[in-house]
Structure formats: structure tokens, C-alpha cells
Amino acid sequence: MDTIFPMFPPPELLKFLEANEVPRPETIRVNTLRIKRRDLAQALLKRGINVDPLEKWCKEGLVVYDSSVAIGGTPEYLSGQYMLQAAASFLPVLALAPREGETILDMAAAPGGKTTHIAQLMKNSGVVVANDFNPDRIKALHANIHRLGVSNAMVVNFDGRDIPKQQARFDRVLLDAPCTGIGVISKDPKIKLTKERSDLNTCTKLQKELILAAIDSVRFKAGKANTIVYSTCSILVPENEAVVNYALQRRHVRLVDTGLPFGRPGLEKYRGWRFHPTINKARRFYPHVHNMDGFFVAKLEKYRDGPKIGKWVQAKKPKTAVVVEEKKLSAPPLGPGQLAAESGDTKKGKKTDKKGDKKGDKKGDKKTKKGDKKKGENADGKTVKNKKGSKNDGSAVGKKKLRHRSQPPTSAGKTAAKGASESTAASNTQQGNPQKKDKKRKRDGEERTQKKKAKGNRGSQLMGMDTNVTGLMSKVADFDKSRA
Numbered sequence: 001m002d003t004i005f006p007m008f009p010p011p012e013l014l015k016f017l018e019a020n021e022v023p024r025p026e027t028i029r030v031n032t033l034r035i036k037r038r039d040l041a042q043a044l045l046k047r048g049i050n051v052d053p054l055e056k057w058c059k060e061g062l063v064v065y066d067s068s069v070a071i072g073g074t075p076e077y078l079s080g081q082y083m084l085q086a087a088a089s090f091l092p093v094l095a096l097a098p099r100e101g102e103t104i105l106d107m108a109a110a111p112g113g114k115t116t117h118i119a120q121l122m123k124n125s126g127v128v129v130a131n132d133f134n135p136d137r138i139k140a141l142h143a144n145i146h147r148l149g150v151s152n153a154m155v156v157n158f159d160g161r162d163i164p165k166q167q168a169r170f171d172r173v174l175l176d177a178p179c180t181g182i183g184v185i186s187k188d189p190k191i192k193l194t195k196e197r198s199d200l201n202t203c204t205k206l207q208k209e210l211i212l213a214a215i216d217s218v219r220f221k222a223g224k225a226n227t228i229v230y231s232t233c234s235i236l237v238p239e240n241e242a243v244v245n246y247a248l249q250r251r252h253v254r255l256v257d258t259g260l261p262f263g264r265p266g267l268e269k270y271r272g273w274r275f276h277p278t279i280n281k282a283r284r285f286y287p288h289v290h291n292m293d294g295f296f297v298a299k300l301e302k303y304r305d306g307p308k309i310g311k312w313v314q315a316k317k318p319k320t321a322v323v324v325e326e327k328k329l330s331a332p333p334l335g336p337g338q339l340a341a342e343s344g345d346t347k348k349g350k351k352t353d354k355k356g357d358k359k360g361d362k363k364g365d366k367k368t369k370k371g372d373k374k375k376g377e378n379a380d381g382k383t384v385k386n387k388k389g390s391k392n393d394g395s396a397v398g399k400k401k402l403r404h405r406s407q408p409p410t411s412a413g414k415t416a417a418k419g420a421s422e423s424t425a426a427s428n429t430q431q432g433n434p435q436k437k438d439k440k441r442k443r444d445g446e447e448r449t450q451k452k453k454a455k456g457n458r459g460s461q462l463m464g465m466d467t468n469v470t471g472l473m474s475k476v477a478d479f480d481k482s483r484a
Helices: 009-021 037-046 088-094 112-119 134-148 158-168 195-218 240-252 276-283 320-331 337-344 347-374 411-483
Strands: 026-030 049-055 058-067 082-083 104-108 127-131 153-156 172-176 227-232 251-256 284-285 293-309
Touching: 026 158, 037 049, 037 058, 058 088, 058 276, 082 112, 088 172, 088 284, 088 293, 104 112, 112 134, 112 153, 112 172, 112 240, 134 153, 158 195, 195 227, 195 240, 195 251, 227 240, 240 251, 240 276, 240 293, 251 276, 251 411, 276 293
Parallel strands: 104 127, 104 172, 127 153, 172 227
Antiparallel strands: 026 058, 026 082, 049 058, 227 293, 251 293, 284 293
């Protein structure tokens, strides 16, 4: 109830709650593929069923005021001359405005009222793909299609979110999305007691995924319809305006006029939400205002393929940028001589390395001083004894350094230290680099083989999906050819 209170002022809220306790008028849709509305009205009057035309906005509807027989058991019903259908369910199909010869998808088709209405307006031309996720509901869909004499419909059983993966493209798509059913409380009073906040969250998540799939299923062509109609039998804003606004942010679509002559405009503001200003082109229907079930209808037009890249959707980084970053992060391998030099200079060498090339001269002086200290030479080039009395000739680089005061090294000491360090580095690199190169080559070879295997697996998966795609599209083509 907390989601309904902000939608109405208090007096209108009371009217809405009272209207949900009163049943709506019973309506039927005449199947013009088999009979005209005038002839069916006369036949029903003879059987004791009092009917009248619905409204001027609908040419196929009849209102049933009273009946002495069961409406769902007459010979006219069993022969497919009419369909029991609520007046609000006519609205999405009228907003879709199907044309003859088009390919249309009804994403959530069961039990078949809207599917047969689309086929009726197309005069059994073109192709209508009727999809439903629930296999049990498909039985009723099949029965109504056969009973009403529809010959241009093809029934499939897919998850609506997976239809774009089949690469089947349509001129128009109708999505009467699963919802909480808050608009049909008069038919099912249990909704007031059974629906919770978790049900609303589950429905809104599914609805957002389905509307994006419906948009992706439309074949964009300049000068064509490129139409998507989204509808629910709920009046809650999170299931209606919020879902349409979500699609406007993430796909190249725009809201257009539904073409319906009545209905309240969509809400631009709700609590802390501010929706797209064109949301007022959607239409809302209330039981206390229009004397029909609560309903929401929005009509979208696609003007470009692909997702909308912006602040709502993160753009994918190109592969080249990722490779460059990896190269920057990876460091070249070190030889044994360099590792030994780093192990010997752990205490003093790290500080000098962080300073960089700006202090190159000081760094060189410190290295020469360290070389002299490690070798234990004083200013005259003589060796110095340690505490135990043993001489340090610089053979063990990584041992404990001698603590003594040394004068600045002479030119002879500098040249000797420099020659020794160069000779050790050259010998170490000659011995260590080939081993490292071999290991690197092996590692690179293993990575290449793994990448090739991964590409092969992806290719096999894609090939498997392509076979399913061609299978679905070939079925549609064969179905259309057989009818022709």
C-alpha cells in the first residue's frame, strides 16, 4: 500500500480502493476471421445473452450485461467466433497497430488473447511468433490458436531474455510483461494478501531484462515500424515508468504516442524519482476512472541498434589498451649476477634506486664507496682486517660489512672497483640469461597454446549457437513458404 498512497490524493485513493471491490463488466472480442460483430450479436441475443458494442475505440468488442447461459459454453464460443477477453487487454494490441505481411513477436503470449487479436488484425498474413516460457501455459495457447482459426502463428518455448541470442529480428514486438497484478484485484482478491515487497523486486528485475531483450529483438530499418509496446496489468510505478525509463537510458529508443484516444498520461515524478519528460506519452488506466482493469501501456520506437554508451553503461576497454597496461606492469627478468648484487645491497641499494636518474652522480659515488667497503680497501688500496683478524679480499659479497672509517677512494681505487664490477656482471649475464630466456620461451609457448585452446572452445560454442539460430530462422522461413 505504501507504493499506492503517493499516486492519488486521499479522496481519489478511497475511490480506487472501493472500485477494486466491484467486478468489472464482462467483455468478449469478436473473431472477425470467422464472423462479423453484428451477426454474432444477433446470434447471442437469440440465446438469451444481452450484449452491446463496447466503445467507439474498439471495433471488435462486445459488453455482456446478463446471460442465461454460460458464455464459455455456447456453440459460437466453441467454434471460435469470439474470445473471452478483458477490455483492457485490447489496448496493447491497438497500440502495436500491426500491419499485413509483417513479422511480429508476442514475447509472453499465453493464453493467446493478444496473439489471436494480432493475427486477426493482420488477416492471417505475415508471421506471428507466439512465445511463452511456461510449457503448461503453451497448451492453452495452442488450443486458442486452433479454435479461432489462426494460420499465421508459430508457437515457440523460449526464455524471453534469450530470444535476441537466436538472432531472430522482428518488425514489431509486444511485451505484456509478467507483473504483480495490482490492477486486477477485482478478479483475484488474493493479490491483496499474498503480494509482498520481495515479489515487487523480483518482477521489476525480470521486467527490465525482458524490455531490453524486446528492444534487441526488433529489426531496425529506416522507414519501417521498429515498434515495441510494453504493457502490464499493474498500476505500480516501479513496474511501469521506472522500467520504461530504464530502457530509455540503455537503448536507442524513444517514446511515441500510443494512438489510444483515452487514458491518463504517465507519471513524470514519483517520490524521489524524476523520469524522462516524454514519459507522459505512456497511458495509465484505472478501474475507478475508466471502469476497466488497471493497466499501463507504453509505445517505444527504435532508431538505432546496439546499447547506449554513456554514464549508465560502462564502455568496454579495447584489447590493445589492456595489452599495453600488462606490458607496463611486467618487469624484465633478472640474471643471477643482478640477483646477487641486489642481495648484497639490500640495506643501502634500495634507497638509491628509488631516487631515480636525477641523482645519478651521487648514486655512482655511493656504489663505488660500497664497492670499496665490501672489498675492505682503504685510501692506499690496502686491505683492512676485521675484528677476528682475518683479511677481507671482497670474495664474499653478501657477508657482514666491516665497520671502519674509510677515506674517499682515489682514482686507482675507483678504476679497480669499476673493472671488478663490470667483469662480474658480464660473467653473470653470460651464464644466467640463456636459462632465463629458455624459461620465458617455454612460458610464452604454454600461454599461446592455452589461448588457442580457448579460442577453439569459443568457436565451437558459437558454431553450436549458430546452428540453433539457423534452425529457428529456417523454421520461420519454411513456415511462411508453406503458407504461401
